[in-house]
Amino acid sequence: MSKFISAGEYAARRASLLAALPAGAVAVIASQPEALRNGDDNGFAYRASSDILYLTGFAEPNCMLVFDKTVAKSAGRLLMFVQPSEPSAEIWHGKRCGIDGVKQLFGADAAYGTKSFAKVLGPLTKRARSIFYKRGINLKVDAIMLPFCKNRRLKNPLDLVAAMRLIKSPGELQIMRHSGKVGSLSHKLAMRHCVAGASELALRGVLDLVNATNGGVNSYDTIVAAGANGLCLHYSAGQTILRDGELVLIDAGSEIEGYASDISRTFPVSGSFSQAQKKIYEVVLAGQLAAIAAIKPGITWNQLSDACDAELTEGLVRLGFDISASGLKLGDVMPHSLGHWLGLDVHDVGAFSGKMPFQAGMVLTIEPGVYLSLTDERIPEQYRGICVRIEDNIEVTADGAFVQTADAPKAVADIEHLMAASGVRQAAQYSLSKLTVPVGK
Template sequence: MHSYAARRARLLAHMPPGAVAVLPTAPEVTRNSDSEYLYRHDSYFYYLTGFAEPESVLVLVAARGSEPACSILFCRQKNLEREIWDGFRHGPEGARAAFGFDAAHAIEDLDGEISKLLADAPALYYALGSAVDAQVKLWLANVRRMARTGVTPPASAVDLLPLLDEMRLFKDADEQATMLRAATISSQAHARAMRASRPGMYEYEIEAELLYEFRRNGAQAPAYNSIVAAGANACVLHYSANNAQSRDGDLILIDAGCELDGYASDITRTYPVNGRFSAPQKRLYELVLAAQSAALQAIIPGLPYAGVHEAAVQVLAQGMLDLGLLNQDAHGGIADIVANKSYLQFYMHGTGHWLGMDVHDVGQYRDTAAEGKPSRPLRADMVLTVEPGIYVRPAEGVPEEYWNIGIRIEDDVLVTPNGHTMLSAAAPKTVAEIEQLMQQQ
């Protein structure tokens, strides 16, 4: 509870005296007929509240004069009959006491109460261009109707999300502990999948091993749709069918991570379904592993975020030449391959992204305040993924021994004051580690 209150206080400190911020949680979504998708709160809302119930809105009012800052929750009322069907509800008073709000009201009272709060407020902060726009128009119209009493509506509307994005980019100690636990659970799930795999298994059978390990260890859900890709399917970056049968000699690429207490993990491992890398598979795998090692060495506070990708590309480009995937006569040397982006034939995505409450988490990758918008420098308490890969589709001039091999290696990394630490270190990664583990089938 203390962490959420501290975050609210930090946000309020960025707002001018008397300004009001409004932040709703996510709506429930119908799956089909009268069935709904498993509910998942809005990340911004949860970041400031820790409150996971639907039909909820947070309102913050910055201090002004002798009036202190105030955090107000609007949520569902207690309803014992609905709780029989749908489960426990805190209700306004219970939520206020449990989550440290200054006040709480029934969600039905939102329109009336907020019109009063917006009277004479200098600014309104909310997610501009979102579904809240329509409600904001109604609220401002209500305030204007109060003009005869001498009050005025907010003079400006400010986008709330950029402020929260910058806050969320830096993880506090509680967040780091949760993300380490999530990454550890996911690492154990990847190891379980490796031990269970054997030729002839369907991708969904291997996926079931992951899901079991997630839930067995207390994770609430996958952080995203798991990718379990056998053989040529691994060359499809966002493969999702997970219904093919593996064959002896296939590599299995698994991109999967759990969500724990609102925070995502994101790990990819690639391994031979029969427990032994072939020589061509091993050569490509060691290349991707070397690219990741180079990228990790670039994770130092003060160095640019873009340097992580650049380091990986240098190693991959050299490897593509060494292994004959690219031809020096046709593509030139390393500098030419990088400048002309010839490597995109086999490596067509970035080397990572921010990680946090969302698997592709919020935060700018460039310093938008600086001239030219250069890559922003890495800072302690950022969390990012590092995920180089190589994907070889059949093509003229490409050695056939590498055809239909897709490899990605991805880890979750916390930037520390002196470098970085690997949150997903428990997931087997080297050829020796993987082959040794798979002998335990």
């Protein structure tokens, strides 16, 4: 159960979805299946489907929500199909909420065991005038649903939920600010513990520790990229050893009550930027700050990208880059977009278009990056191999913007000051490099 979202708010969300469905409709939302990591019984930790979390707060696997508007003159009702209580399974996997539990705690008007799904949905889909179901999420549920839906045009219920999820409520913003704070703290601690000789994975451990001690988990696979490893945008932390003179790029976030933060920071392993690193870093930061400064209701993604691109282009040209029709394109050094929506999914749902005006309650990332190839001769030599990304999470407010991740330092002076002042980094007795066992020894 959420500490921030009341039972009444969940009920209001379900009422909105039911109101958006036409009379006579039935909408089915299935949880994604549990996934095996390897072997036949070693699974990944289960993370509930975001749409089910949004509509109920219910986090167990093997759940189907059915919104039934087939009953004349009724606003509609929610049927939940869940794993029933079963001591022999619960001894391994923990207590289940059960059929009565979801009626009491999660707002189901009626509840059944998952095994009853086909029996209940057969007649329900038959009398439904329209069916909202997204195929491909759970193949076992597809196998039951698709024969019921033969010759009928399926509509996507998740589009309706996505439109709701795009604008965050005060409760959701409260959780996201918290998730931004925990994520920021993890980056700050990584800076404090960063020492040459440690591996990328050791630094990931620092981020994990902050999450674990604050009730969070990683909101996605943590990126810790030493030096030119940052050229791979979704590089996963590995065995590479952090070296003095290089930068390290960390892209990592916390997930609290399902809500993600998504933060990138880039800093020097030694605690001091080289002249070349600092020059590229300052260009990226200027681009990021220009975009953030422009955020307010009514602004569009295209306008923010233009503001950032202008700074990046001007800054790189000043450093001697040939950004021109015959030389480098900005896209050659920044091959991704400026940002994305953020929420229950790290790349959150909701209509995404360059021209759509922002509204208060939207939450997004602003994350310009510059990634300079080791081998591209169009790049001035002293800058090759430098990779910088700076990413913050921003909510659109009634009259501007609020940065949820401001606790993670990003000004050059602030990073250098934090790293210089760190007692942990100074302490010869304790450092991650001493805890890191080099490969082959």
